[in-house]
Amino acid sequence: MTAGNMDKKRGIYIHMPFCVKKCRYCAFLSFDAEGSPRKEYTDALEKEIKLRAAQEKKNGTDKPVNTIYIGGGTPSVMDISSMSEMIKTVRRSFEVDPDAEFTMEANPATLGRKDGVMLAKLQAYKFMGINRFSMGVQSMDNDRLHFLGRIHTAENVARDMDMIRRKGFDNVNLDLMFSVPGESGDDALSDLEKILEFGPEHISCYSLQIEEGTPFGEMAEAGELTEVPDEEDRETYHRICRRLEDAGYEHYEISNFAKKGDDSDSPSPYRSCHNSLYWNMDEYIGLGLGASGFINGIRYKNTSDLNEYLSALSEGRLPIAEEHRNTAFDNISEAVFTGLRRREGISYEDAVRAYLEADDGEKKAPAESCDFRNFFWDIFAEAKEEAMGYAGRGLLIIDNEGLKLTEHGIDISNSIMSLFV
Ligand code: SF4
Numbered sequence: 001m002t003a004g005n006m007d008k009k010r011g012i013y014i015h016m017p018f019c020v021k022k023c024r025y026c027a028f029l030s031f032d033a034e035g036s037p038r039k040e041y042t043d044a045l046e047k048e049i050k051l052r053a054a055q056e057k058k059n060g061t062d063k064p065v066n067t068i069y070i071g072g073g074t075p076s077v078m079d080i081s082s083m084s085e086m087i088k089t090v091r092r093s094f095e096v097d098p099d100a101e102f103t104m105e106a107n108p109a110t111l112g113r114k115d116g117v118m119l120a121k122l123q124a125y126k127f128m129g130i131n132r133f134s135m136g137v138q139s140m141d142n143d144r145l146h147f148l149g150r151i152h153t154a155e156n157v158a159r160d161m162d163m164i165r166r167k168g169f170d171n172v173n174l175d176l177m178f179s180v181p182g183e184s185g186d187d188a189l190s191d192l193e194k195i196l197e198f199g200p201e202h203i204s205c206y207s208l209q210i211e212e213g214t215p216f217g218e219m220a221e222a223g224e225l226t227e228v229p230d231e232e233d234r235e236t237y238h239r240i241c242r243r244l245e246d247a248g249y250e251h252y253e254i255s256n257f258a259k260k261g262d263d264s265d266s267p268s269p270y271r272s273c274h275n276s277l278y279w280n281m282d283e284y285i286g287l288g289l290g291a292s293g294f295i296n297g298i299r300y301k302n303t304s305d306l307n308e309y310l311s312a313l314s315e316g317r318l319p320i321a322e323e324h325r326n327t328a329f330d331n332i333s334e335a336v337f338t339g340l341r342r343r344e345g346i347s348y349e350d351a352v353r354a355y356l357e358a359d360d361g362e363k364k365a366p367a368e369s370c371d372f373r374n375f376f377w378d379i380f381a382e383a384k385e386e387a388m389g390y391a392g393r394g395l396l397i398i399d400n401e402g403l404k405l406t407e408h409g410i411d412i413s414n415s416i417m418s419l420f421v
Contacts, residue, residue, distance in 0.1 A: 015288030024149035027211035053093035109152035328363035345404020
């Protein structure tokens with residue numbers, strides 16, 4: 001067994017923390033766009049981009065970037081000229097692969113009111129190099145959208161998709177939310193049918209989580225909102241999975257489905273390359289308020305305080321709030337935790353390579369004759385019996401190559417993954 005130097009991919013995540021209006025369930029880091037210092041924010045972001053790139057060059061750790069993802073918040077509420085300047089700064093500061101996947105999240109009803117305005121905005125995004133959109137559709141039922149506090153209607157989604165296709169964008173993800181209080185499984189499936197009519201290349205499906213500190217969280221505490229029971233939630237999830245598989249989508253991650261390509265035996269060409277970085281223990285540079293990153297063996301998180309973010313950058317400092325060099329055990333544990341999210345699971349080899357890659361003087365050295373499987377179970381000796389128990393109950397597949405969750409194992413994925421933490 002050799003430690004190997006895996007050819008790590010690298011991505012950039014940029015956070016835009018502004019939205020037209022806060023949704024009632026939202027616990028993401030976002031503020032109302034109106035009255036927020038958006039221009040100051042993108043100016044600060046440009047400084048952060050340059051500082052990060054300069055640091056990488058100085059350390060000799062700069063590498064080509066394979067994916068860019070602008071998330072939020074709602075990046076499509078940002079002023080086009082500020083966005084364009086910010087992206088130019090990224091391209092001048094980092095070596096971006098010419099074939100990089102470049103995603104921007106865009107919420108329905110934020111691309112413009114008039115056809116001409118929308119088409120011009122989409123053209124500008126095209127010039128910037130954006131080649132993938134991720135749209136927060138959530139539902140195609142106007143009453144449910146209103147209940148969720150979304151600003152858009154089903155008609156907005158149809159119009160935005162029409163414009164996006166007219167501009168030639170051929171890689172689009174649509175988000176679907178299910179288990180909204182009051183919604184039945186049939187309602188969720190009916191939303192899915194309407195989403196399928198748009199022929200998106202990728203669909204992400206999530207059940208609604210009611211979070212503390214949100215209006216929904218307060219309503220639940222006051223007894224005004226009842227969560228969909230777990231059993232019903234899981235039944236709807238499996239119905240969604242089956243319908244998407246019938247419709248020609250590859251279920252490649254717990255919540256993610258990609259349209260199959262011409263060769264249906266090969267991985268779909270529409271898997272999200274950027275999100276795959278997270279599940280593959282690849283590197284990503286997080287930029288912007290509250291953004292997280294993982295580069296050169298270090299996990300970091302930027303401050304979530306907007307004033308602190310702006311003042312750090314005005315003083316020429318990176319706005320980092322937390323930083324941690326991963327130990328070898330952190331690496332293998334994260335590799336298993338995130339790798340189990342993929343339907344193909346995690347191989348012993350990839351997990352052990354993550355372990356051996358860590359810059360950790362305490363890590364165990366494998367014996368010459370030791371194979372990846374034995375080394376893996378040596379590290380997780382305490383978890384082995386319980387893991388075998390899950391395998392015996394048909395929830396986890398453990399073979400000579402590695403481990404993966406079964407369809408029903410997904411329902412208790414957190415319990416299984418926590419064995420390896
Ligand atoms: S659009 Fe997204 S980020 Fe913005 S408030 Fe709604 S859920 Fe939160």
